[in-house]
Amino acid sequence: MKLFKSVLALALCSVIAGVQAQTELTVYTGLEADSLKKYAQRFNEDHPDIKINWVRDSTGVITARLLAEKDNPRADVVWGLGGTSLLMLKNENMLQPYKPVGFDRLSAQFSDQAPEPSWVGMNAWMAALCVNTIEMEKKGLPMPNSWQDLTQPVYQGQIVMPNPSSSGTGFLDVSAWLQLMGDDAGWAYMDGLHKNINRYTHSGSKPCKMAATGEVPIGVSFAFRGVRLKHQGAPIELVYPSEGLGWEVEAAAIIKGTTKTAAAKTLMDWVVSPKAMKMYNEGFAIVALPEAAKPVKHFPEHAQELLIDNDLAWAAEHRQAILSKWQQRYDGKSEAQ
Structure with a gap:
């Protein structure tokens, strides 16, 4: 013992x-x-x-x-x-x-x-649109295929996207639009998109979650979250805009x-x-x-081919200036933190 x-x-x-x-x-x-x-x-x-x-x-x-x-x-x-x-x-x-x-x-x-x-x-991780097919049909909305489609008046108040100041997903979107379109055209695009934004969230996942529950028809989010929600049975389709994806x-x-x-x-x-x-x-x-x-x-085949030629060094160098300008123009629709 x-x-x-x-x-x-x-x-x-x-x-x-x-x-x-x-x-x-x-x-x-x-x-x-x-x-x-x-x-x-x-x-x-x-x-x-x-x-x-x-x-x-x-x-x-x-x-x-x-x-x-x-x-x-x-x-x-x-x-x-x-x-x-x-x-x-x-x-x-x-x-x-x-x-x-x-x-x-x-x-x-x-x-x-x-x-x-x-x-x-x-x-x-790459950008994607989470689109609730039930809500789209209920509201008679066309399925978007491109970033430019999101500026159509028919989507007024129907889109949620992340605030780039708090969300990495939001910043990769803004950075990608500026790189794809150029400075002037990029900000003009965001002016048009802003008219259709319901609100800006402080989480990159939240717009997709909101679309999954039918709170909004379209969430600008990222593929990982959309894929996971689709696995769980959410009535969403993932759309990868034709101009190319920020990442x-x-x-x-x-x-x-x-x-x-x-x-x-x-x-x-x-x-x-x-x-x-x-x-x-x-x-x-x-x-x-x-x-x-x-x-x-649920990810697209050859996903890497959809990515834009992303200059991470440029994005890092210009991050603060981009965010400052974004906040001045659009922060009024951001949800409270």
């Missing part, structure tokens, strides 16, 4: 020691909230000694928070934030360069190509100043691993490791 108690005590001590030895990483993210548990669990299958403490909000909010904390960083790692945001952080000298194991196998289009990369891509890369980086560099590097190695890329591919058709990409139901 004494021997059993001794063995039990030793076992308990080992467990306690293991818990005490666990490194905790503060990870800032713009990932969808319903993805966080899965991402952490998959990582912990391989690295149970590292605990992830998520700090999650929309892309714009997380980006602003990181910039505000520049002189006193609270995050160790960013996992799942737009590449444009990480380019801004890199320009502010806030990222710790690190080349993860397997980096050379990633698509150059979706990662930092500096000799010492500061951020790595995970997957690309953004979800990416990861180590925040300069972390005292947990070894654990942060371990996480970054895992972020670009084949296992992680297969996990991203469960919801995204385009991932940074091309060999890991398999077709995803």
Whole structure:
């Protein structure tokens, strides 16, 4: 009996020691909230000694928070934030360069190509329209096929889209329109679209969710959310406008100043691993490791061919000016935060 108690005590001590030895990483993210548990669990299958403490909000909010904390960083790692945001952080000298194991196998289009990369891509999310077919028929509305279609008077008050100041999806749309159409024509297009906007949300997912429940017929959102809602039986069709789709890369980086560099590097190695890329591919058709990409139901075939030639560096450089101009012109229809 004494021997059993001794063995039990030793076992308990080992467990306690293991818990005490666990490194905790503060990870800032713009990932969808319903993805966080899965991402952490998959990582912990391989690295149970590292605990992830998520700090999650929309892309714009997380980006602003990181910039505000520049002189006193609270995050160790960013996992799942737009590449444009990480380019801004890199320009502010806030990222710790690190080349993860397997980096050379990633698509150059979706990662930092500096000799010492500061951020790595995970997957690309792309614009889409979520269209409620029941509401469209009920209201006698034609199915839109292009961005320009959304400026037709028949859609007045029938469209919801994300605010680009708080939503990465909203910003990728605005950035894409300016790159596709040019500055003057791009802002003229947004003037026309604004007339038909019911409201601007502070979440990239919300317009699609609103369309799925019939609150509005058309939500300007992104394909991942639309695909998931369609899987769940929502009466929506996904429309990929004919002019081309804005997109953004979800990416990861180590925040300069972390005292947990070894654990942060371990996480970054895992972020670009084949296992992680297969996990991203469960919801995204385009991932940074091309060999890991398999077709995803309800995504278009050859999804990458629909993407515009997106200049992420230009978007990062002009982000603040674009947002300032957008707010002056359109913020009156934004929902309260």
